[in-house]
Amino acid sequence: MITTPTLLLDEAKCRRNIRFMADKARKSGVTFRPHFKTHVSHETGEWFREEGVDRITVSSFRMAQYFAEAGWQDILVAFPVNILEIDVINDLAGSIKLSLLVESVYTVDFLAKNLKAPAGVYVKVDLGYHRTGVDDRDTEQISRIVKAITGSRRMQFIGFLSHAGNSYSARGRTEILKVHEESIRRAAELKENFINDYPDTIISLGDTPTCSIADDFSNVDEIRPGNFVFYDVMQTIIGSCSPEQVAVAMACPVVAVHPERNEIVIYGGSVHFSKESVADSSGRVIYGAVVEDHGPGWGDIVENAVLARLSQEHGIVEAPPAFITRFKPGDIIKIMPVHSCITASVMREYRTLEGKRITRLL
Amino acid sequence: MITTPTLLLDEAKCRRNIRFMADKARKSGVTFRPHFKTHVSHETGEWFREEGVDRITVSSFRMAQYFAEAGWQDILVAFPVNILEIDVINDLAGSIKLSLLVESVYTVDFLAKNLKAPAGVYVKVDLGYHRTGVDDRDTEQISRIVKAITGSRRMQFIGFLSHAGNSYSARGRTEILKVHEESIRRAAELKENFINDYPDTIISLGDTPTCSIADDFSNVDEIRPGNFVFYDVMQTIIGSCSPEQVAVAMACPVVAVHPERNEIVIYGGSVHFSKESVADSSGRVIYGAVVEDHGPGWGDIVENAVLARLSQEHGIVEAPPAFITRFKPGDIIKIMPVHSCITASVMREYRTLEGKRITRLL
Numbered sequence: 055m056i057t058t059p060t061l062l063l064d065e066a067k068c069r070r071n072i073r074f075m076a077d078k079a080r081k082s083g084v085t086f087r088p089h090f091k092t093h094v095s096h097e098t099g100e101w102f103r104e105e106g107v108d109r110i111t112v113s114s115f116r117m118a119q120y121f122a123e124a125g126w127q128d129i130l131v132a133f134p135v136n137i138l139e140i141d142v143i144n145d146l147a148g149s150i151k152l153s154l155l156v157e158s159v160y161t162v163d164f165l166a167k168n169l170k171a172p173a174g175v176y177v178k179v180d181l182g183y184h185r186t187g188v189d190d191r192d193t194e195q196i197s198r199i200v201k202a203i204t205g206s207r208r209m210q211f212i213g214f215l216s217h218a219g220n221s222y223s224a225r226g227r228t229e230i231l232k233v234h235e236e237s238i239r240r241a242a243e244l245k246e247n248f249i250n251d252y253p254d255t256i257i258s259l260g261d262t263p264t265c266s267i268a269d270d271f272s273n274v275d276e277i278r279p280g281n282f283v284f285y286d287v288m289q290t291i292i293g294s295c296s297p298e299q300v301a302v303a304m305a306c307p308v309v310a311v312h313p314e315r316n317e318i319v320i321y322g323g324s325v326h327f328s329k330e331s332v333a334d335s336s337g338r339v340i341y342g343a344v345v346e347d348h349g350p351g352w353g354d355i356v357e358n359a360v361l362a363r364l365s366q367e368h369g370i371v372e373a374p375p376a377f378i379t380r381f382k383p384g385d386i387i388k389i390m391p392v393h394s395c396i397t398a399s400v401m402r403e404y405r406t407l408e409g410k411r412i413t414r415l416l
Numbered sequence: 417m418i419t420t421p422t423l424l425l426d427e428a429k430c431r432r433n434i435r436f437m438a439d440k441a442r443k444s445g446v447t448f449r450p451h452f453k454t455h456v457s458h459e460t461g462e463w464f465r466e467e468g469v470d471r472i473t474v475s476s477f478r479m480a481q482y483f484a485e486a487g488w489q490d491i492l493v494a495f496p497v498n499i500l501e502i503d504v505i506n507d508l509a510g511s512i513k514l515s516l517l518v519e520s521v522y523t524v525d526f527l528a529k530n531l532k533a534p535a536g537v538y539v540k541v542d543l544g545y546h547r548t549g550v551d552d553r554d555t556e557q558i559s560r561i562v563k564a565i566t567g568s569r570r571m572q573f574i575g576f577l578s579h580a581g582n583s584y585s586a587r588g589r590t591e592i593l594k595v596h597e598e599s600i601r602r603a604a605e606l607k608e609n610f611i612n613d614y615p616d617t618i619i620s621l622g623d624t625p626t627c628s629i630a631d632d633f634s635n636v637d638e639i640r641p642g643n644f645v646f647y648d649v650m651q652t653i654i655g656s657c658s659p660e661q662v663a664v665a666m667a668c669p670v671v672a673v674h675p676e677r678n679e680i681v682i683y684g685g686s687v688h689f690s691k692e693s694v695a696d697s698s699g700r701v702i703y704g705a706v707v708e709d710h711g712p713g714w715g716d717i718v719e720n721a722v723l724a725r726l727s728q729e730h731g732i733v734e735a736p737p738a739f740i741t742r743f744k745p746g747d748i749i750k751i752m753p754v755h756s757c758i759t760a761s762v763m764r765e766y767r768t769l770e771g772k773r774i775t776r777l778l
């Protein structure tokens with residue numbers, strides 16, 4: 055029985071999401087190296103293994119250790135190397151096929167001096183998102199980094215990695231594909247510049263919107279989407295998925311009903327959902343979308359019923375009167391989170407519709 | 417040695433904050449029932465005990481259990497009762513002096529039928545924040561709730577509780593005091609209406625901005641501030657405290673430096689800081705304020721150096737060129753969080769400046 059805020063995981067939807075992306079990678083002839091930062095769970099990892107996945111991406115060395123413990127042997131830590139963690143890096147490099155991400159000669163020089171076991175190295179390039187990475191047009195700087203890598207005994211240069219996080223600003227298929235086409239065009243040019251000197255250079259891309267929507271992966275060798283395993287409200291607004299594909303929802307107890315202002319107060323606040331918000335199609339900022347209760351799972355998104363405000367433990371649901379009056383204290387209301395990666399990170403475990411508890415890295 | 421994002425706690429500042437508020441309560445003749453939702457730590461709780469605190473507030477039954485284990489005997493759960501947790505409520509009511517918060521006859525009736533041990537009961541009233549609670553001017557509804565409480569064998573009516581969360585929209589002393597004066601004026605009226613029939617009725621107020629700034633607590637019997645134990649950037653912007661009073665800061669490894677756009681990329685993202693933001697005095701939305709490094713602790717806020725963007729594990733610091741050029745990968749940068757309650761909740765532990773690890777409820 056659910057008595058406190060609980061993150062529900064619909065295993066069937068989740069497995070369909072995994073199969074969909076694994077199939078697409080296979081058909082497109084690209085390596086599928088899914089990012090495990092969203093679920094961070096041994097058990098969910100096994101569902102990927104059942105779809106033939108044998109290499110993965112994570113965003114911290116702690117996650118790499120966690121998945122190495124579950125037998126994953128080929129792990130890319132797709133985060134600019136934090137050189138302060140050199141001891142953990144050496145432990146991992148000595149026990150699995152570890153790949154690292156770099157974006158400066160400074161870090162490569164540090165690794166050249168301090169790595170005690172072999173590691174693959176990707177160079178992070180910025181194809182337009184401007185979070186981090188070397189600008190792809192700065193081939194001089196990129197050359198210096200690649201030379202520093204290939205000049206080192208322990209490091210093997212793998213290729214160029216980028217994350218088209220700018221796809222998160224896209225709305226709808228056309229805009230997502232525009233981001234994707236720009237990424238693959240620029241990645242292809244970059245590869246062209248290096249392929250003669252480094253014939254095995256690969257291009258690794260991956261964000262959920264473009265990987266969900268695009269079908270053309272020419273010049274791409276590897277994809278690393280992560281969020282698609284669950285999807286969320288933000289992805290439905292971007293246009294990466296339909297609400298039916300979203301595999302997680304929060305179940306929250308109702309603690310107060312305020313019909314005079316069309317609000318329900320739930321036990322479920324920023325310590326449960328996180329404080330991630332998104333503007334819906336009408337421009338309204340929301341923290342979650344209310345869904346129909348449907349047995350152990352959930353159904354459609356309820357029109358105009360949203361998680362409108364959050365404090366530490368309280369959430370305020372705004373909804374039409376006809377919906378509000380269905381609830382009293384002690385009922386459960388189900389809400390699709392805006393950003394499943396972060397909600398899952400703060401909730402720290404899942405409960406399947408069959409009532410099974412699934413743990414994740416704490 | 418700090419190698420990953422770490423939440424630093426300056427014990428001396430924290431103890432000063434506790435002493436300041438305990439002294440103010442004593443001088444004002446009000447009961448000090450601090451909210452422990454910010455630190456949620458046995459050890460920090462002891463620092464309160466050393467200042468004479470023997471009754472506390474929490475926001476979940478789980479927190480109540482955690483502090484009951486550490487010997488706290490008088491605990492108010494200041495969150496509208498989640499009746500689904502009746503088993504935990506009965507366990508707690510049977511072992512400590514438990515107080516509950518209600519705002520509907522429906523919930524009171526449920527408790528009347530299901531409580532197996534005595535519990536104190538506060539009625540939640542809304543003095544202007546409009547998150548939840550009964551409108552204080554709806555004395556008819558309030559009377560019905562109070563009668564339902566006093567008509568029950570197990571429940572003892574304590575008084576009226578409110579949280580002036582609207583003080584968070586205030587900027588500066590004058591605006592904070594305006595919120596406070598409105599709260600105490602309305603609380604006094606309410607008390608006036610009930611004191612004849614229920615002579616022991618108390619008024620319990622408490623939010624960090626008003627408790628930090630106000631000196632007049634006439635008609636208030638109890639205060640419950642919580643955040644003041646650490647304070648944070650938001651409180652400095654509201655005007656509740658000075659930056660010198662903020663007792664926590666994140667220490668984050670630098671992983672990339674982008675002088676061409678005055679940015680530093682840190683290991684420290686929304687899974688570390690949470691996604692809470694605030695508009696600074698210039699209207700710019702920030703996720704943290706960079707502070708000067710200062711031995712094991714930190715110094716002043718660096719002008720125009722802010723945590724400007726967050727993704728899951730990455731943070732982007734924007735700062736003036738003279739500051740940016742001081743950093744290289746592997747350095748540590750220190751950042752005051754926007755909202756310490758939530759940052760502490762996602763970080764799950766503290767490290768004092770003496771290097772001691774302080775755990776909290778996970």
